[in-house]
Amino acid sequence: MRRLRAAQPILVLIVLAALLVGLTVIAREISARAGFLVERPIVLFVWLGGLVIASAVFAWVIRRSIRRVDSTSSGLLLVATALALASPLALMLLQHPAP
Amino acid sequence: MVMGWRRAVTGLLIVSGLLSLGYVAISSYIAEQLVYEAPKAIVKTPASQALRFANVTFPSRDDHINLKGWLIPGVLPDGRLTVDRVIVAVHGTRTNRESPGDHLLELTAALARNGFGVLSFDMRGMGESPPAPLSMGTLEQRDVLGAVDFLRHGTPPFPELGRPRIIGGLGISMGASTLLLAASREPAIAAVVSDSAYAEVVPLLEREVAKRTVAPIGRVPGVFAPAALVMARLLYGVDFFAARPVATVAGIAPRPLFLIHGTADDYVPIVNFRQLQAAASSAAGSRVTTWVVPNARHAQAFKKTGTEYVTRVVAFFDAALGAAA
Numbered sequence: 001m002r003r004l005r006a007a008q009p010i011l012v013l014i015v016l017a018a019l020l021v022g023l024t025v026i027a028r029e030i031s032a033r034a035g036f037l038v039e040r041p042i043v044l045f046v047w048l049g050g051l052v053i054a055s056a057v058f059a060w061v062i063r064r065s066i067r068r069v070d071s072t073s074s075g076l077l078l079v080a081t082a083l084a085l086a087s088p089l090a091l092m093l094l095q096h097p098a099p
Numbered sequence: 100m101v102m103g104w105r106r107a108v109t110g111l112l113i114v115s116g117l118l119s120l121g122y123v124a125i126s127s128y129i130a131e132q133l134v135y136e137a138p139k140a141i142v143k144t145p146a147s148q149a150l151r152f153a154n155v156t157f158p159s160r161d162d163h164i165n166l167k168g169w170l171i172p173g174v175l176p177d178g179r180l181t182v183d184r185v186i187v188a189v190h191g192t193r194t195n196r197e198s199p200g201d202h203l204l205e206l207t208a209a210l211a212r213n214g215f216g217v218l219s220f221d222m223r224g225m226g227e228s229p230p231a232p233l234s235m236g237t238l239e240q241r242d243v244l245g246a247v248d249f250l251r252h253g254t255p256p257f258p259e260l261g262r263p264r265i266i267g268g269l270g271i272s273m274g275a276s277t278l279l280l281a282a283s284r285e286p287a288i289a290a291v292v293s294d295s296a297y298a299e300v301v302p303l304l305e306r307e308v309a310k311r312t313v314a315p316i317g318r319v320p321g322v323f324a325p326a327a328l329v330m331a332r333l334l335y336g337v338d339f340f341a342a343r344p345v346a347t348v349a350g351i352a353p354r355p356l357f358l359i360h361g362t363a364d365d366y367v368p369i370v371n372f373r374q375l376q377a378a379a380s381s382a383a384g385s386r387v388t389t390w391v392v393p394n395a396r397h398a399q400a401f402k403k404t405g406t407e408y409v410t411r412v413v414a415f416f417d418a419a420l421g422a423a424a
Contacts, residue, residue: 024334036135036230043334044131048124055120062112066105078108086115088123094325095305 006074009081012061016054023050126326127334129308129319133327134232134335136193138225143197145171148208151180153256157249159223159241166242167227168196168220170256171211175423182216182255183424185263186416187246187288189274190219191295191398192235195226201271201398209409214423215416216263218246222277232335235300236277236342243268243281247288265289265420269412272367272398276300276344279375283350290419291351292412294359295398297367298345298374304328345378352382355419357412361395361403388415 027046031039062081069075145152152171159166172180188207190198196219197204207217222239223231232238250263267290270278275296282288297303305328309321331337348356356379360372372391379387390411392400401408 021333028334028336036224036232040131040135040232040335044127047127047334051120051124055116058116066109066112069105069108075104075108079111082108082111082115085112085119088119088326089115091122091126091326091329092322095321 005068006065006071006077009058009062009065009078010084013058013081013084016058020047020050020054122323122326123330125319126323127330129311129323129327130330130334132311133304133308133339134234134331134337135224135230136233138221138227138230139193139195141195141197141221141226142199143204145169145204145208145211148204148211150174150208150211155218155220155249155253155256157220157253158245160244160248161241162238164223164229164231164242164245166220166223166245168218168246171207171217171219172257172260173211173214173216173423175214180257180260181214181423182257182260182262183264184214184416184420185216185218185250185266186210187243187250187266187268187278188217188219189243189268189270189278190222190225191272191274192233193225195221197226198271202402203271206269206401206409210269210413210416213409213413215267215413216260218250220246222274232337234337234342235273235304235339236280236344237338239273239277240281240284243270243278243288244285247281247285251287264424267291267416267420269294271295273297273300276342279344279348279351280342282354283344283347286354288354290355290357290416292357292359292415293375294400295361295364295367296344296358296371296375298343298371298378300339300342301328303367304339345374348375348379349382349385351379351385353384353386355386355388355415357388357390357415359390359392359400359408361392361397361400363394364397366397 024047028043031042150171152169155168155170156165172182175181190196190203207219211217221228222242224233250266268278268288269292271294275293282291305324308324308327311319328339360369395403
């Protein structure tokens with residue numbers, strides 16, 4: 001139980017990311033029937049709005065988790081969470097523009 | 100000690116969270132810009148070239164988007180009209196079937212005057228065709244395949260001229276790359292002229308992203324490009340990574356392929372031409388003709404060379420498709 005609680009931030013991060021992607025794909029599939037001019041702003045709105053809400057939820061979970069840090073392993077799990085949170089930045093490494 | 104830990108971890112979480120959030124949000128916005136541009140209006144029709152034509156509508160293959168186009172019958176030396184040999188003309192990105200930037204209407208008119216029927220159409224999201232995401236060939240190849248289906252099975256707008264005996268394709272810039280993708284899947288396209296095609300689009304888009312400005316950050320650093328391309332796939336289902344004619348062009352053989360490129364092309368560098376040439380020539384039985392046009396900028400070979408361009412393309416199609424009946 002204690003271990004699960006320590007892993008809570010990284011699990012919440014994964015669930016939020018999956019939810020956000022899933023909701024965006026559903027919004028795209030539904031709005032696509034109304035044409036691309038409708039689909040385009042709806043998808044962006046759902047995605048960016050979802051990002052803001054997910055960030056707020058995650059910040060709340062993290063705040064509680066930081067207060068409960070009482071061992072090295074729970075601290076390391078938070079560090080792992082921070083690295084997972086930064087993982088989109090790794091996409092920068094894929095850049096290979098044309099001359 | 101624990102307080103120090105907490106501060107350090109909190110700082111790390113805040114920094115990585117803010118950086119990631121900003122990176123993803125800006126990349127999403129760039130992706131949204133990449134997949135859409137307002138269509139450009141068509142000003143001139145083939146009538147401005149003193150040619151007969153019919154407005155046509157046909158569905159794209161697989162996803163059935165209704166595309167708008169013109170069927171222009173070819174004019175034989177004795178003045179009779181013909182659709183015995185029809186060239187599917189494919190315009191470039193962010194333009195339409197008139198495509199004044201690269202004079203596509205004038206080029207198709209020249210082909211018609213040399214006895215080739217021409218089906219010139221607006222790809223999805225451009226000209227008068229319905230709004231759709233721009234995918235730089237990945238989805239648009241279905242439009243070219245729809246054009247071929249229309250010529251083979253659709254209602255002929257000139258019933259008295261019958262159906263085409265043979266079909267060729269001519270594409271410029273993104274239209275050329277789209278045509279290469281389509282022709283590698285569709286054997287009914289008997290010969291292909293590809294002018295200023297890219298071998299793969301992702302390196303070009305990555306460079307283009309770095310030229311964009313987003314308020315309030317101004318010029319977008321190139322590091323946002325890979326994420327923007329991933330976001331385009333996630334948000335709009337547009338897979339720019341699949342727009343790689345270099346991977347499929349060998350499939351056109353043994354059908355004849357004519358590759359044209361300008362040496363002064365700074366949008367699609369000539370290295371793309373070399374890559375396509377090498378890939379196309381690697382196939383058994385390949386018949387690849389090339390023409391490197393000195394000092395021609397992107398998609399400007401026809402504008403620069405005029406009659407010579409038409410003479411070379413007509414000679415290629417005459418050899419590949421046979422004489423008009």
